[in-house]
Amino acid sequence: MKNPLAKAGILLVGMYVFLKFILPQFTAPLPASLIFLYLALTFAASTIFFTMSGAGLEDFMGPVGRFLTGEGQSGIAGTARILVFLVFPLLVGWQTYTKLAPSDAPPAENRTIHPAPPGEFVGLANPFPKTQDNIMMGKGLYAAFCSPCHGANFDGKGPAAPGFNPPPANFSDPGTIAQLQEAYLFWRIKKGGVGLPIEGMPWKSAMPRWEFELPDDWIWKIIMGEYDGAHQSPRTWEEEEEE
Amino acid sequence: MRRERFLGVALGTFLIAIGLGASWSVASDQPPEGKIASVAVRLYLTEGSLPTDDPNAASWNAIQPSEFNLAPQVHWPDRIQEVTVKTVKVRGMHNGQDLAVMVEYEDPTESPADAAALEFMVGDQKAHFAHGQEMIQVEGGPVNIWYWKKADGKGTDMSAKGFKTIRAQDQQDVSATGVWQGGTWRVVFSRPLATGDEHDVQITPGEWRSIAFAFWDGELVDGEAREKGSQKAVSSWWSVRAEPTPDNSMYGYVVLGIAIAAGFEFFLVRKIRRGNHA
Numbered sequence: 001m002k003n004p005l006a007k008a009g010i011l012l013v014g015m016y017v018f019l020k021f022i023l024p025q026f027t028a029p030l031p032a033s034l035i036f037l038y039l040a041l042t043f044a045a046s047t048i049f050f051t052m053s054g055a056g057l058e059d060f061m062g063p064v065g066r067f068l069t070g071e072g073q074s075g076i077a078g079t080a081r082i083l084v085f086l087v088f089p090l091l092v093g094w095q096t097y098t099k100l101a102p103s104d105a106p107p108a109e110n111r112t113i114h115p116a117p118p119g120e121f122v123g124l125a126n127p128f129p130k131t132q133d134n135i136m137m138g139k140g141l142y143a144a145f146c147s148p149c150h151g152a153n154f155d156g157k158g159p160a161a162p163g164f165n166p167p168p169a170n171f172s173d174p175g176t177i178a179q180l181q182e183a184y185l186f187w188r189i190k191k192g193g194v195g196l197p198i199e200g201m202p203w204k205s206a207m208p209r210w211e212f213e214l215p216d217d218w219i220w221k222i223i224m225g226e227y228d229g230a231h232q233s234p235r236t237w238e239e240e241e242e243e
Numbered sequence: 244m245r246r247e248r249f250l251g252v253a254l255g256t257f258l259i260a261i262g263l264g265a266s267w268s269v270a271s272d273q274p275p276e277g278k279i280a281s282v283a284v285r286l287y288l289t290e291g292s293l294p295t296d297d298p299n300a301a302s303w304n305a306i307q308p309s310e311f312n313l314a315p316q317v318h319w320p321d322r323i324q325e326v327t328v329k330t331v332k333v334r335g336m337h338n339g340q341d342l343a344v345m346v347e348y349e350d351p352t353e354s355p356a357d358a359a360a361l362e363f364m365v366g367d368q369k370a371h372f373a374h375g376q377e378m379i380q381v382e383g384g385p386v387n388i389w390y391w392k393k394a395d396g397k398g399t400d401m402s403a404k405g406f407k408t409i410r411a412q413d414q415q416d417v418s419a420t421g422v423w424q425g426g427t428w429r430v431v432f433s434r435p436l437a438t439g440d441e442h443d444v445q446i447t448p449g450e451w452r453s454i455a456f457a458f459w460d461g462e463l464v465d466g467e468a469r470e471k472g473s474q475k476a477v478s479s480w481w482s483v484r485a486e487p488t489p490d491n492s493m494y495g496y497v498v499l500g501i502a503i504a505a506g507f508e509f510f511l512v513r514k515i516r517r518g519n520h521a
Contacts, residue, residue: 065515068511068512068515069512069515069516070512071516085505085508088504088508089500089501089502089504089505089508090501091504092500092501092503092504093497093498093501093504095500096493096496096497096499096500097493097497100493100496100497101493102449102487102490104283104285105282105283106282106283106451106482106484107451118380148315148317148322148324149314149317159314159315159324159325160314160315160317161314162313162314163311163312163313163314163315163476163477163478163479164314164478164479165282165478165479165480165481191379193371194371194376194377194378194379195378195379195380196380197380197381198380198381201369202371202378202379202380202381203364203370203371203372203378203381203383203480204372204479204480205479206372206373206479208319213320
């Protein structure tokens, strides 16, 4: 395979297979728009790379030109050419249609899940030592006040969870409290969903504003019980600084 | 010229594959946040009068319902840990003047205190789904609540902005009627799309609004309703939209797009041919 055009083609197909099928084995599937972006970048990069020199340009574009003009072509190549000429305008038509067609889906809303906390909550430390007693008390309070939504197993699957959008946080998922400091949780629990800034879409959150019902001491102990029960540990200042 | 023919075929199939692959991958994006049945209520555009008085009208059954999960209200006191209504099916229609929304849900007993409510944000201001409760960093707006109770035999048009502020409006615009049959309530709410009352949600075809639901099982247990006040089944915000009148101008743009693409092909080939013969 010396031909640069074929190389570019293989690169693109390989990239697509990698992004769409191989990568999701290890992480969450990529959104289609991102796959599209990466493919477009790969295409642009390989075009530039292969057409840097005059000879490369001819090698790369020559076959495309001959294919498109149909010079000296017959049989399968001729049919493929006609197909390409038909499919391209139809794709453009289809794209126009999907862009203009009234969508039945509400506009996507991008909620920031972990917005910055207000200044007064930055750097607070849990005033209670991590003793078995404190953890047990925290877990008891959690069972009473938090488990209906966040679940007895700390997995966000409490009996009240299905009615809410966004759903109650799943604390056993490494993407929630394991990413956060205890002070951040203290803010979220005290002020609840209505304490979120505008990018957190406070009007949608069912997370209660617990400061009206639970004293600070209880909240700190609940945080302890929450981490223990979910088998996660809070982010520390040292970790924050390493980034 | 064998190699080139091969390349031609390769290029052709490749372009087609990329086109289809890209469209396919665009189309196959997963909806976020788990497998919730629906995210929106659609008010279908129909002609003529709406079946506002008849929850069992055939035209209701012709509509594909949206379905939403409900939760016991454990967000603020007084809480309740278990509720009767677990899911609701919602259908809607409008005729350019009036709208009707029908909620269908299971409740094994018919009781005078059985009740249902729809809640909407009013105007452009965001409001918290819990009765427009106060938000700390965001200036919130009021909510408009359409309430039906079996014993009332009618709908009530209400407003709230914060807990314990709910009250019936001076200008009543909402009608409601319910029919219980074999363990299922069907309740139809209706109203003009536009009311001219600043306390109401105004529904404009083609525009999205926010909607939430609440239900009370009023069955008497030891002389008291099983669910009342803040003890109810709830949802948080979902979306609702009255279907716009179809806009056929878009087909003109589709044809234009196809024509431009075909023209581009034509001139591209001509240009390459000229270059080759120069």
